[in-house]
Amino acid sequence: MMALPALSRRALFILSGFFALILVSVWTNKLSYDTVETEEASGRTWTEKLCMALAHAPQSSHPSQAVLVEHPKYHKVAVATAFGFHHDVYLTVAWTLKRMSPNLGSRAPAVHVYAKPPFTYGFQDVVEELQLYDGVVEDSDHFLDDFERLSGDDAFDMIVLGTCEFDLRQDRDWHKRLLAAWDKRDDAHKFKIVCIIHDVKESEWLPHLPEWTRRNAIRFLPISEHVGKAYKLMMEEMADSADPVIRSAGFEYIQYDTHVPILDIPRLPERKPDHILSNAVIQGAFFSERRDYKQLFKDLMEDLAKDPSVWGYLPLGDQPSYSVDPQSRSPFHLFLIGSGWLEIPTELKNIVSMHVDLTYNQFYKMMGEMDICIPAFAGEAYFQHKASSTFAMALECDVPILVNRRTRATYTYSDDDRAVVTRPAVMREIAAIRALRTNNASDFLEGDPTGTGVPMSANPLMRAAVQDMLARGWQRSKAEFRQFKEDVWRANEEVMAQILRDL
Ligand SMILES: *[C@@H]1O[C@H](CO)[C@@H](O)[C@H](O)[C@H]1NC(C)=O
Numbered sequence: 413m414m415a416l417p418a419l420s421r422r423a424l425f426i427l428s429g430f431f432a433l434i435l436v437s438v439w440t441n442k443l444s445y446d447t448v449e450t451e452e453a454s455g456r457t458w459t460e461k462l463c464m465a466l467a468h469a470p471q472s473s474h475p476s477q478a479v480l481v482e483h484p485k486y487h488k489v490a491v492a493t494a495f496g497f498h499h500d501v502y503l504t505v506a507w508t509l510k511r512m513s514p515n516l517g518s519r520a521p522a523v524h525v526y527a528k529p530p531f532t533y534g535f536q537d538v539v540e541e542l543q544l545y546d547g548v549v550e551d552s553d554h555f556l557d558d559f560e561r562l563s564g565d566d567a568f569d570m571i572v573l574g575t576c577e578f579d580l581r582q583d584r585d586w587h588k589r590l591l592a593a594w595d596k597r598d599d600a601h602k603f604k605i606v607c608i609i610h611d612v613k614e615s616e617w618l619p620h621l622p623e624w625t626r627r628n629a630i631r632f633l634p635i636s637e638h639v640g641k642a643y644k645l646m647m648e649e650m651a652d653s654a655d656p657v658i659r660s661a662g663f664e665y666i667q668y669d670t671h672v673p674i675l676d677i678p679r680l681p682e683r684k685p686d687h688i689l690s691n692a693v694i695q696g697a698f699f700s701e702r703r704d705y706k707q708l709f710k711d712l713m714e715d716l717a718k719d720p721s722v723w724g725y726l727p728l729g730d731q732p733s734y735s736v737d738p739q740s741r742s743p744f745h746l747f748l749i750g751s752g753w754l755e756i757p758t759e760l761k762n763i764v765s766m767h768v769d770l771t772y773n774q775f776y777k778m779m780g781e782m783d784i785c786i787p788a789f790a791g792e793a794y795f796q797h798k799a800s801s802t803f804a805m806a807l808e809c810d811v812p813i814l815v816n817r818r819t820r821a822t823y824t825y826s827d828d829d830r831a832v833v834t835r836p837a838v839m840r841e842i843a844a845i846r847a848l849r850t851n852n853a854s855d856f857l858e859g860d861p862t863g864t865g866v867p868m869s870a871n872p873l874m875r876a877a878v879q880d881m882l883a884r885g886w887q888r889s890k891a892e893f894r895q896f897k898e899d900v901w902r903a904n905e906e907v908m909a910q911i912l913r914d915l
Pocket of ligand 1: 852853854855
């Protein structure tokens with residue numbers, strides 16, 4: 413048996429030394445899958461085949477279906493969780509498996525979802541409209557009973573846990589009962605747990621992990637690669653332990669993949685090509701320790717004080733709040749979409765608005781109207797140990813995200829000019845939006861914004877970064893977003909194909 417207190421201490425120690433995480437760079441990703449030839453090799457040129465393929469390309473509700481699993485090892489999948497959130501994450505896994513099944517034919521795995529219905533914020537409507545899952549979602553209270561009752565070839569041989577940090581926690585019985593079931597099964601009927609992991613700092617479940625790694629019965633599936641890297645670093649450090657009980661647990665053999673929870677949201681509005689950037693959004697619960705609203709408000713107020721007309725507002729005069737300039741074609745507006753409450757400076761009362769507790773469908777509709785999404789991360793958490801849902805939420809609604817190089821390097825699936833607008837770090841969000849609104853960054857290109865005596869143009873790389881941002885602009889076309897999302901869906905299918913093959 414595992415020495416629990418020793419591991420807990422160890423885990424705490426490792427967690428406290430977390431700054432080291434940024435140093436990880438080695439990450440091998442190996443994909444082996446087969447593609448289905450839709451046209452027989454019948455003497456057509458490749459351009460003809462491409463044209464035919466494009467003509468037959470599935471429309472929006474049916475993204476790519478090209479990944480074939482040659483010899484799936486697993487045939488019956490439970491997507492299960494007792495946690496009341498993250499349904500948009502695990503049901504996207506069910507959707508990926510569903511898209512793959514036509515190509516798998518009789519080898520397609522049966523998928524059953526066990527969760528805590530009803531889904532919050534009207535997600536059931538989304539499940540039905542987007543047809544993420546055709547079956548009936550069972551109450552996860554019955555999951556273990558079903559799991560234990562089914563045996564032989566009828567038994568589940570893969571379990572995707574929606575929030576592993578919760579589902580395998582010490583104060584719950586899933587770990588114990590699943591482990592007993594694993595040990596009871598004969599070698600031909602062992603199962604694998606696929607752990608959707610969200611946050612390295614949620615460590616309560618970690619003392620259970622060695623039982624699963626010892627049996628090579630678990631693998632990790634974060635929603636963004638950097639969360640997997642953070643876990644990997646911690647696991648490799650544990651694998652190096654001086655304690656033989658810990659280092660024999662097989663932590664270094666855990667497999668990591670990333671499944672990005674991006675859905676195919678319908679009815680997203682088009683933008684006119686001459687549209688001026690005016691709707692910015694910060695999405696997420698209104699916690700100042702998560703997002704730096706304060707600094708952003710401060711930057712905005714300073715910029716407004718310099719020249720409110722750039723933002724489409726009248727000078728403050730003796731009014732408490734800026735008001736829209738009736739002459740302005742597109743006054744700037746900052747939407748805060750999430751939950752909670754936040755104090756908004758009086759000056760910004762007409763510029764910043766809060767939208768709370770929207771259903772998913774209301775959210776998609778409002779998000780779709782946004783021109784750009786500002787992550788505004790405060791601190792290191794969203795870079796180092798957990799993933800912000802903002803990235804998937806904005807990108808699935810065709811809203812480009814305003815990022816810097818560091819954010820791109822962290823959220824690797826968004827490291828793509830089709831989906832993000834890259835600001836040089838020297839320009840904070842408000843400066844970048846001002847420049848993109850006016851197509852004018854002369855303050856930065858000609859001036860010495862920090863007063864150091866050395867103009868910014870002295871650094872040609874920085875200058876080029878400012879110019880590149882303006883040259884590319886902030887608009888991303890529907891076609892760019894479509895291709896970006898199809899690549900994400902395709903990568904998700906490849907990942908699930910590997911997992912089904914136990915590679
Ligand atoms: C760009 O902005 C600067 C002030 O920030 C202004 O002096 C200049 O006239 C603007 N250029 C154009 C082309 O509008």
